[in-house]
Amino acid sequence: MKRVLSGIQPSGQLTIGNYIGALSKFVKLQHDNRCFFMIVDLHAITQPQEPEALREQSESVSALYLAAGIDPSKASIFLQSHIPAHAELGWLLTTLTYMGELERMTQFKDKSSGKESIGVGLFTYPSLMAADILLYQADLIPVGDDQKQHIELTRDLAHRFNSRFGEFFTMPELYMDELGGRVMSLDDASKKMSKSNPNPASFIAMLDEPDVIRKKLSRAVTDSGREVKYDPQNKPEIANLMGIYSHFAEMSIAEIEARYEGQGYGPFKKDLAEQLVAVLEPIQQRYREIRKSGEVAGVLKKGAEEAAVIANETVLEAKKRMGFLIN
Numbered sequence: 001m002k003r004v005l006s007g008i009q010p011s012g013q014l015t016i017g018n019y020i021g022a023l024s025k026f027v028k029l030q031h032d033n034r035c036f037f038m039i040v041d042l043h044a045i046t047q048p049q050e051p052e053a054l055r056e057q058s059e060s061v062s063a064l065y066l067a068a069g070i071d072p073s074k075a076s077i078f079l080q081s082h083i084p085a086h087a088e089l090g091w092l093l094t095t096l097t098y099m100g101e102l103e104r105m106t107q108f109k110d111k112s113s114g115k116e117s118i119g120v121g122l123f124t125y126p127s128l129m130a131a132d133i134l135l136y137q138a139d140l141i142p143v144g145d146d147q148k149q150h151i152e153l154t155r156d157l158a159h160r161f162n163s164r165f166g167e168f169f170t171m172p173e174l175y176m177d178e179l180g181g182r183v184m185s186l187d188d189a190s191k192k193m194s195k196s197n198p199n200p201a202s203f204i205a206m207l208d209e210p211d212v213i214r215k216k217l218s219r220a221v222t223d224s225g226r227e228v229k230y231d232p233q234n235k236p237e238i239a240n241l242m243g244i245y246s247h248f249a250e251m252s253i254a255e256i257e258a259r260y261e262g263q264g265y266g267p268f269k270k271d272l273a274e275q276l277v278a279v280l281e282p283i284q285q286r287y288r289e290i291r292k293s294g295e296v297a298g299v300l301k302k303g304a305e306e307a308a309v310i311a312n313e314t315v316l317e318a319k320k321r322m323g324f325l326i327n
């Protein structure tokens with residue numbers, strides 16, 4: 001069985017970008033792999049978070065994991081902060097990371113650009129992410145395209161550790177499909193759809209009400225012309241919507257083109273909204289039930305107990321190899 005690990009930051013509403021790029025993949029992978037799915041609260045605080053909002057979002061994202069179909073009897077679901085070994089291995093790996101490597105990270109450049117003071121945590125973020133992955137000796141990492149560079153750095157750090165201290169860490173691999181890797185913003189297809197975008201019309205949140213979803217899609221920017229044709233170079237906005245459609249309706253791009261031949265954008269966008277509602281409405285219903293039931297705390301406790309066994313073993317061995325005295 002392969003080990004699969006991934007995480008999502010509890011730093012705002014999850015969007016259909018998070019769902020397509022990450023969460024829906026988690027649900028698929030849980031059946032045939034040993035899976036670890038985290039809520040990465042230690043990463044969330046690399047940008048300022050209100051304590052109450054952080055608590056609420058951590059519980060909300062955990063409930064969404066369950067509502068989307070992650071089964072806690074198959075996968076370990078846990079909060080990163082519940083396992084101190086993340087911070088500990090994070091520090092050990094920070095000491096193996098070069099400034100130049102972190103300076104090259106595009107996510108760091110994006111998140112720090114235009115800011116007067118930049119937190120050190122935002123800078124060392126990728127070393128902590130490497131620790132998340134290497135702690136579980138994970139083989140496959142399902143993430144969107146924006147995390148690719150972080151996975152490459154993780155591989156470099158694993159390699160660096162292994163060549164200095166002896167073969168130990170498993171080399172992780174990116175798990176991504178072409179269409180789902182990068183869902184773009186609804187108001188500008190040159191930007192990634194993001195939960196931190198201040199314009200809520202730019203994204204669809206997983207918890208948006210059906211009517212909000214319909215409204216946002218009817219207003220989504222489309223390219224000039226009227227043909228529903230997949231041409232990311234010349235028609236990036238419609239190509240993005242087709243990618244979303246393909247994912248939610250489980251239809252190929254060719255099938256979508258055939259269905260809407262000669263029909264224009266109107267019917268396509270209307271149907272797309274209904275495809276989204278058909279998938280998201282039942283998830284929202286389950287989400288409300290899960291929040292009411294109070295079951296999240298127990299799931300997180302069990303997940304952390306399972307994950308800690310592996311994480312603690314890994315960090316102990318890493319410390320031994322690095323020369324720490326162990327009691």
Ligand code: TYM
Nearest residue numbers: 006007008009017018021022129132143144181182183193
């Ligand atoms: P985060 O919280 O920004 O996003 C969570 C996941 O959603 C994916 N994603 C997208 N995929 C496609 N299109 C989009 N528009 C889109 N927006 C977000 C992200 O690629 C990600 O997979 N650093 C990570 C969290 C993390 C992590 C880890 C992931 C921490 N430790 C260890 C994997 C393994 C992050 O900030 O994700």
